[in-house]
Amino acid sequence: MSDHAILLVSCPDRRGITAAISNFVSGHQGNIIHADQHIDDQSNIFFMRIEWSLDGFSIPKDLIAEEFTELADRFGMEWNLYFRDDRINAAIFVSRHLHCLYDLLYRVRGGELTCRVPVILSNHSDAAGIAEDFGIEYIVTPVTPENKAEQEVRQRQILAERGIELVVLARYHQILSPEFVDAYPNRIINIHHSFLPAFPGQNPYARAYKKGVKIIGATSHFVTAELDEGPIIEQDTVRVSHSDSLQRLKEKGSDLERVVLSRAVRWYLERKILCYNHKTVVFD
Amino acid sequence: MSDHAILLVSCPDRRGITAAISNFVSGHQGNIIHADQHIDDQSNIFFMRIEWSLDGFSIPKDLIAEEFTELADRFGMEWNLYFRDDRINAAIFVSRHLHCLYDLLYRVRGGELTCRVPVILSNHSDAAGIAEDFGIEYIVTPVTPENKAEQEVRQRQILAERGIELVVLARYHQILSPEFVDAYPNRIINIHHSFLPAFPGQNPYARAYKKGVKIIGATSHFVTAELDEGPIIEQDTVRVSHSDSLQRLKEKGSDLERVVLSRAVRWYLERKILCYNHKTVVFD
């Protein structure tokens, strides 16, 4: 099977964008496999994800971006070109709740998540055994208020050395500095254990329990400088009742967290997410 | 079919409560139809709902409460005794969004909600036609900041004259005064068009749209003096995506609102709700 090219585009809406992009692909003998578009009525922005087979495509893979530039400039596009068969490197950050880490690694191993995970970072040693089971490098970077800046330098060096594109915070209980976040724009995915914007910050399950909600949730989102305020990628919920203890809430929630985080990572890897105005378009 | 008695009880937990209550019923030849209990571990409170057939019960209906008092006092119970076949009077307050009103009236007429609705109150005339279709008195009490206190006096008089036990706010866009609320403790049910505690107050759909959430919800709750902070009775959610317009969010949400409000009213009428610590036990 030949590789696929994937183009993510956003630009001010006007006539002819879809036709122009479709022509670029078809005019060079590309076969469109998927094409999704969305227009935000309120801000008048056009979004497109188009995926085509490179089998018979008349532009060599490494020249496609160059060839597309003229068209992109004409419409004032922000755009990115990806290839389906490229495997990116993702790093997972984790603390002491390991269910999301476990779940991600299991999905990577089974081929459901198509990335490499060269390294796991943690402020604790708890996940060392799991990392070993999966044959992944495990580095403990114990962050304290005093050494945070220093440790982040080290963390970013670790990421850089391993060519990490995506950082997944799989219940990592430290807040990254704005500098760290800015270095990975829309490339850090966090799982928060509530249906945001309800219960941002600490101890969402305990607060949900106290509040007596009848539904709990989980939210995966891109990390921005403001805590738990980044663009939401995916959410899901599950019913609870007065008979569920706080412990039971956490257990029910952990099943949600795993699914909600893995969907976000999957969509990222499949290049299905576009961000704008602090929210996301997910072409699934 | 004979009538049923329903007893709702809460008290500090200690040994022997369930046995004592069961014995009260069985010792007088009552046949228990349902019995649910719950113990809140953190505050050590015992809750029970017990329903029994009066067929063959040896205490006359109008003496049951008196007979139960000795037992209740021994355990320091807060309690209420109800009878399944009693039909209470409920008033519905509505503004200009009429889907919940419509839905409630349809369920009352079909026998799913077993109450009488002698009167509908509104600050607008929009629902007059519906009230007429259903043969229900319709009173317009146009509330302004200036006349609010005065209008509430009138509203409460209307409720009192018609023997209203339960007030249902079916998208009523006025805030009741603390005095009004205090006069109907845990007897005013509101539908809020978000999954509280997210998006309390005004325009929750517009705020959910702006935030880019992937799930919207609705919440029915008892009204307390603090806006949208009363004990939650029921919640439900539905998925949305970037392709749903604000108008579509409102339409999807209105389906939720109807179901979530009707469940709360139903449980109230079936005497399945107990309140404590600003939350609810719902024995369904």
Next chain:
Amino acid sequence: MSDHAILLVSCPDRRGITAAISNFVSGHQGNIIHADQHIDDQSNIFFMRIEWSLDGFSIPKDLIAEEFTELADRFGMEWNLYFRDDRINAAIFVSRHLHCLYDLLYRVRGGELTCRVPVILSNHSDAAGIAEDFGIEYIVTPVTPENKAEQEVRQRQILAERGIELVVLARYHQILSPEFVDAYPNRIINIHHSFLPAFPGQNPYARAYKKGVKIIGATSHFVTAELDEGPIIEQDTVRVSHSDSLQRLKEKGSDLERVVLSRAVRWYLERKILCYNHKTVVFD
């Protein structure tokens, strides 16, 4: 606001279809509002729904179909052209369970369902009052095994005289003959009160209750000659438990039926449904 054209297309997949269709629209100054496509990998069929504004479109509305024919023939397309602002006539068939009828009429009146309902047909007189409330003609066509053929002739005449495009079976408890069904291909929508293919045919709630399922569902589908076997348009489910009586199952289910049927009708009216291989593509 100008009208929109909507084109639904299916054909064998090959290179250039998306580009050709996009060019047809853009080349005549049409602004694409939505474009969705899908390729069925297994049968290699291409599907597209494209919607564009007629504001500035250089082909007059009544010539668009003619102009499109050449392109359509070149790719061997099956296609239909619609206009967003056209209001079609729908007839509702109902028996004695009236919740879906009620719900549909309420949504039509509120503008959520953009069709006209000139007539309601029933084998019973139960819904006469509702029809009167909504100002809709109500015709009783009491079908018996003996007079079925004769009554269907009459029913089809009623539909023909009122220019009915879509027939909605809102809990209509009669089976239409193959001749009737063939006269309205993919234009009769039924609501079945189970999650098909579980519990087709009679009494699905009673059978679900007996089976002890933990989830019940509802299914809207196009009617074909085989009972409850037509292409599924939409399904939804709700949890039940051992404590739910058969009556409660029916009540919970009726909330599903209303939502699931109304979504199908909505998507039909918005021209979002394509049928093939006994299943549907729904571009929502």
Next chain:
Amino acid sequence: MSDHAILLVSCPDRRGITAAISNFVSGHQGNIIHADQHIDDQSNIFFMRIEWSLDGFSIPKDLIAEEFTELADRFGMEWNLYFRDDRINAAIFVSRHLHCLYDLLYRVRGGELTCRVPVILSNHSDAAGIAEDFGIEYIVTPVTPENKAEQEVRQRQILAERGIELVVLARYHQILSPEFVDAYPNRIINIHHSFLPAFPGQNPYARAYKKGVKIIGATSHFVTAELDEGPIIEQDTVRVSHSDSLQRLKEKGSDLERVVLSRAVRWYLERKILCYNHKTVVFD
């Protein structure tokens, strides 16, 4: 913390059962922690689960059953007595799809499922590595049509030697003989990858895909001699669309399977399930 006793009871309904059982507990100074009851109206059977603390209970643990017999006989009860802190032995059977196995072992290790897993049996060697990671004995018993009877003798010997109470079929693709099933009445839990009774038997995802359903599901149930016909313990569903490939259906479904199977095992271990008339009462 002291141990808890748990009593599961069913018997013909009549007056005084709840009171008699409550008195048995309270009369011996037991403190009731949970009490749930259910009456099946149609078959007039009474069900109860009652859990009480043994702290201060005046009957020694090993005499409780004996003491309860007189009462049980009086009401014609079927009953079982359990103790919360007892850890039973469960065996897991698996074939080549390992996600459910993995999930169960992870939950056992984390303490969410309170049982021991002394052995994993499989007709393939695929899960050997996982068994090793978790330190669990792994025995391959390759079943063929010819050697099935013989292998089942061996399997049952393995179970007997390790004192296995519960058998969990975590995607085990062999059908157990009626003799095997009869030896473990309501003690074999299977996960089936559809929402039964839809798609029993082979390849449910492929059949769901072909049928074009809009929702897929998973079902955990007790195994009886009839394939996929045993009492349903738990079900859950997830939405799918025309754009989901068969592979994607399997992936979405596998997330359901894990959760649905683990809930059933959890409820079994917590002694929350009662069976009757080919269905279950689950007191959760």
